Amino acid sequence: MSAIDGWQEGGPDFYSNGRRFTVEEQLYIGRQACSAWHMGIVFGQFWHLFATRTRRQSIFVHGVFRNIHSNMALIIEIIGILIFVYCPGINEFIGGAPIPWTCWIVVAAVGWLIILQAEIRKFFIRRYPANKVVRLFKW
DSSP, X not given: OTTTTSSSTTOOOEEETTXXXXXXXXXXXXXXXXXXXXXXXXXXXXXXHHHTSOSSSOHHHHOSSOOHHHHHHHHHHXXXXXXXXXXXXXXXXXXXXXXXXXXXXXXHHHHHHXXXXXXXXXXXXXXXXXXXXXXXXXX
């Protein structure tokens, strides 16, 4: 229930696990959370595009970089989120703050899990197309 009084301008200091967070630190952490959330959404879309590029064929057989329009969109998307997160004037204006590299690692790991899940689904669709359970996941 710390969000009722703290984590806003003029709020009290916040104590957690014996550590004191000043109002400035609380606001900075909130801005980092905003940037991390946006990065997660954008980078999640990045991975989702690779996972759903084909319905049955593996992305590794189909080719990752065959569609120039998708590739340009991905590049623009990554440049946009990097500007949002790391350009000092822009991220302050939008309400963000630079995030640590560990946030990128977590989202990349989840992205690879999305790719793995999609490839396993496509494998079963190719291997057992008439199976009633597999047919539920053909989309």
